[in-house]
Amino acid sequence: MNATKKRTLFDKVWDAHVVERLPDGTCVLYIDRHLVHEVTSPQAFEGLRLAGRKVRRPDATIAVADHNIPTMGRANGIEEEDSRIQVETLERNVAEFGVPYFPILSPQQGIVHIIGPEQGISLPGTTIVCGDSHTSTHGALGALAFGIGTSEVEHVLATQTLLQRPAKNMLVRVDGVLRPGVTAKDIVLAIIGKIGTAGGTGHVIEFGGSAIRALDMAGRMTVCNMSIEAGARAGMIAPDETTFAYVTGRPYAPKGEALEKALAWWKSLPSDEGAVYDTTVVLDAAEIVPMVTWGTNPEAVVPINGVVPDPAVEADEGRRVQLARMVEYMGLSVGQKMTDLAIDVVFIGSCTNGRIEDIRAAAGIAKGRKVAPGVRAMVVPGSGIVRDLAEVEGIDKMLIEAGFEWREPGCSMCLGMNPDKLTPGQRCASTSNRNFEGRQGPGGRTHLVSPAMAAAAAIAGHLIDPREFT
Amino acid sequence: MRKFETVEAVAAPMDMANADTDQIIPARFLWRARAEGYGGLLFNDVRSAADGSQKADFVLNRVENAKAEILVADRNFGCGSSREHAVWALSDAGFKVVIAPSFGDIFFNNSFKNGFLPIVLPEARCAEIRAALARNPGARMVVDLEAQEVRGPLGVNDGFGIDAFEIDPFRKELLLAGMDDISFTLSQQGAIGDFEARYEDAMPWV
Numbered sequence: 082m083n084a085t086k087k088r089t090l091f092d093k094v095w096d097a098h099v100v101e102r103l104p105d106g107t108c109v110l111y112i113d114r115h116l117v118h119e120v121t122s123p124q125a126f127e128g129l130r131l132a133g134r135k136v137r138r139p140d141a142t143i144a145v146a147d148h149n150i151p152t153m154g155r156a157n158g159i160e161e162e163d164s165r166i167q168v169e170t171l172e173r174n175v176a177e178f179g180v181p182y183f184p185i186l187s188p189q190q191g192i193v194h195i196i197g198p199e200q201g202i203s204l205p206g207t208t209i210v211c212g213d214s215h216t217s218t219h220g221a222l223g224a225l226a227f228g229i230g231t232s233e234v235e236h237v238l239a240t241q242t243l244l245q246r247p248a249k250n251m252l253v254r255v256d257g258v259l260r261p262g263v264t265a266k267d268i269v270l271a272i273i274g275k276i277g278t279a280g281g282t283g284h285v286i287e288f289g290g291s292a293i294r295a296l297d298m299a300g301r302m303t304v305c306n307m308s309i310e311a312g313a314r315a316g317m318i319a320p321d322e323t324t325f326a327y328v329t330g331r332p333y334a335p336k337g338e339a340l341e342k343a344l345a346w347w348k349s350l351p352s353d354e355g356a357v358y359d360t361t362v363v364l365d366a367a368e369i370v371p372m373v374t375w376g377t378n379p380e381a382v383v384p385i386n387g388v389v390p391d392p393a394v395e396a397d398e399g400r401r402v403q404l405a406r407m408v409e410y411m412g413l414s415v416g417q418k419m420t421d422l423a424i425d426v427v428f429i430g431s432c433t434n435g436r437i438e439d440i441r442a443a444a445g446i447a448k449g450r451k452v453a454p455g456v457r458a459m460v461v462p463g464s465g466i467v468r469d470l471a472e473v474e475g476i477d478k479m480l481i482e483a484g485f486e487w488r489e490p491g492c493s494m495c496l497g498m499n500p501d502k503l504t505p506g507q508r509c510a511s512t513s514n515r516n517f518e519g520r521q522g523p524g525g526r527t528h529l530v531s532p533a534m535a536a537a538a539a540i541a542g543h544l545i546d547p548r549e550f551t
Numbered sequence: 552m553r554k555f556e557t558v559e560a561v562a563a564p565m566d567m568a569n570a571d572t573d574q575i576i577p578a579r580f581l582w583r584a585r586a587e588g589y590g591g592l593l594f595n596d597v598r599s600a601a602d603g604s605q606k607a608d609f610v611l612n613r614v615e616n617a618k619a620e621i622l623v624a625d626r627n628f629g630c631g632s633s634r635e636h637a638v639w640a641l642s643d644a645g646f647k648v649v650i651a652p653s654f655g656d657i658f659f660n661n662s663f664k665n666g667f668l669p670i671v672l673p674e675a676r677c678a679e680i681r682a683a684l685a686r687n688p689g690a691r692m693v694v695d696l697e698a699q700e701v702r703g704p705l706g707v708n709d710g711f712g713i714d715a716f717e718i719d720p721f722r723k724e725l726l727l728a729g730m731d732d733i734s735f736t737l738s739q740q741g742a743i744g745d746f747e748a749r750y751e752d753a754m755p756w757v
Contacts, residue, residue: 100746101739105720109739111746113757121634124585132733149582163582207757214633214657228657230635232664232731240736242743246719278569279627279653312630314656335756343756378569378630399625399678403568496578496632505601517573517631519596 087353089250090319091285094225094350098208100242110245113207115237116193117144117180119171120498121212125235126174137241139179143202146171146185147192149498152461152488155185164499178238191464191490194218194432198302199466201331205320205347210237215432215514216315217308221301222328223320223350225285228309249283249359251313254290257366262548264442265300266434266512266531268292268364269307270372274382276362281313284360287352288318292366298327299438306433307514310379319351371546373419374516374529376407381516385534385546389417410518411526412506419544422528426509427458427539428521429485429532431495434512435463437470439532443485444476446536446550452484453542459486459501461493485539497522510538552666554729555696558647560620562692562704563610564681567597570624571631572658576640578632589636590643611644615689623680623692624651629658629669638665648694650701652677663722666729668694670701670716683710696726 088096100109115138122144129135136142149164159165168185175182183189189196194215197203203219209226210216212234219226233243253272273280286308293304301318308316318324325344328334335343370384381404383390392404392415408415413422429435429443440462452458460480462468468490471477477487494501495513497520503509505524512535516527530538533547540550567574580592598609605612611619622641628651629637638661641649647667652674662669672680683704684690692703701714725732736743750757 101742103721107719107721109736109742111743111750120581124635127585128733134733134737148578167582204757212633212635214631216633228633230633230638230657230661230664232635232661236733236736239733240739240743241747242736242739244721244732244736278630282627282653282656309631309657312627312656339756343754346754378571399566399568402566496573498578498581502579515571515573515631517571519577520573523577523596524601 087356089352089356089358090223090287090317090350091225091248091250094206094208095247097206107244107246109242110208111242112210112237113141114197114202114209115142116197116209116211116216117142117234118148118193118211118213119146119167120148121231122174122234123167123170124231125238126178128235129178129238134239136178136180136238139181141241142180142238144171144175144180144182145190145193145196148492148496150185150491151499152491152493152501155489161500188465188469191467192432192435192492194306195435195463195467198222198298199331199464201328201334204328204334204343205324206350210243214309215306217313218302218306218432220305220308220315220317221298222324223317223347225315225317227314248285248314251281251284251286251360251362252358253286253288253362253364255288255292255364255366256290257292258295259292259366259369262533262551263369263371264531264533265296265303267369267372269304270374270379270382270529271364271369273307273311273379274372275364276311278310278378278380279312281308281311284313285315285317286311286313288316293318294321297438298323299436302436303433307379310514320347371531371534371548373534373544375411375413375419376404377410377516377518379514379516379529381407383419385419385544387419389413389415389419391415420546422508422544424456424510424538424543425507426503427456427535428494428509428511428513429459429535430461430463430493431513432463433514434532435461435467437467439512440467440471441476443532443536444479446533446540446547447483447485448479450483450540452539456539456542458484458539459488459494461488462490464490494521496520510535510544552729552731555666555668555726557696558620558694559691561616561618561689562621562623562684563616563619564684565610565622565624566681568625569627569630572629572634572637572655573631575629575637576634581634581636585639588643589640590645593640593644613688618645620645620647621692621694622646622649623677623684624649625677626652626674628654630655633657635661638662638667642667650677650680663726664732666726668696668726670694672701672714672716676712676714679710680704683707696723
């Protein structure tokens, strides 16, 4: 490495973790934090057992069950056999291999990407992996965080490293100031709408610009969370005073002298002036409005005052066919106004929007209002700590009085592995991250929105600009 | 892991851009034990109608593709979640290779860990091969990893070509040797231990 080379945030974190560079450029990359959950880990532990291997750094590993656990009545045990077996398997594995674990009834339990930052396990400048694509969330702290498959989970458990090649650098800059009522979710949906679901493939996206800098940590996590929806395995935001204030005092964060030392390194992480990116994309924050997806991938997104687009205007035949299929699957007609779409279900939660700030935003809209007749609206906090905090603040009451269900933490309807599923044809305003066919249940129709828009849709009974409620 | 040998087999064309991992294997099946196999669940919700019957027009339901080992797909194949089950479903269903203009990064990475080969060919060429396979159902192709070549469709007067593809030399070596990369990395234990000692010193808070 050339010492005078201008480096990006990604380059700096990467370089600090290279154990060894092989002749073809593949690197043995050291992993600081490994988050483990019940769905993508059983075969990895099984692999270790069969090979007689142990976990190299149990102290750098943390396990939690989140994907398929029920979000109601958990204290009575897990009713669904499949889910129960997976959770029991995880509990057996962590006991056998000595991996720390947050039990499902502990307040620390929650969605793995909510609890990492919440506990101070995820830190700036670290490498963080998890067998889940939304690991990109932790990049909001200035970490290099990305999702891995089960074989790589096993690889990290056994070696605390991964074999990786460096990604390309992409800068997405959002300049200017957001208009009132426009949120981090709208920013990231606008970005994906602009660059497409494969726009970031092969890259790590660094989000920058004044509109990103102005976001709180929850908003930054929402943006980085959906990097993978733009094709990038990781998204990162340079750590700054907002980050340091967030990290300081959390249970697993460094303290005292260690914190001083850490801060010195963290402050050196932002990209050097003049660092070169392979790709740069610029958005004007003032042009972003509340966004909603209409189709079955996150790039099929329009402003809330928009209409269902006409596939016929697409020049490319493949795309035309794909868009027409989306219109059909989603039960839409071309030119239909998004605000005319009646909603059956509202889901507020997930690793994208399950933090306390998201629940406050939803409660702010719901307060003193009622969920429209016929709409099922559920709020699933991202962790036990988020849930407890909301109850201390009394915002659970506001939501319950408005007619929302107030549930226990987990991934829930984001991916429909537990009983929280859509039935065929149901239309859902969801604060999650994927609107793929069948994602929330076979035949289900998902519109990705911000927490404010989801709450507003629950009240109105149809998709609506949340600014009408403020 | 099995050594990756030259594949000569039926190739099935799939005209579906952004085939995501939720389509390849829906989340509600992910709890199944690896030993039970995921092959029968490949594209479960895409290949079956609401009443559970198999859609006759879905490419993988066609009789000529019953023994297909090569899938020729469209751009951004395997985008979405990190679930390795997507690779397992393809592999358990008998596929050894997917050819596409581009892939989801995590799917691409996961493939190699399972002796499964994702090949990138130009978008126009993928479209041409898919069209030729659609006109010649059951046509075979050859994937020669050693030579880094895709050949075919074979035996038809339509769309034949010899296409070179790129692959990381390290990944190629592991595939051809059938070596899993944990064994490789464990051979680097010394370097990892040295790194940890240095790192602990520099960043004691991690």
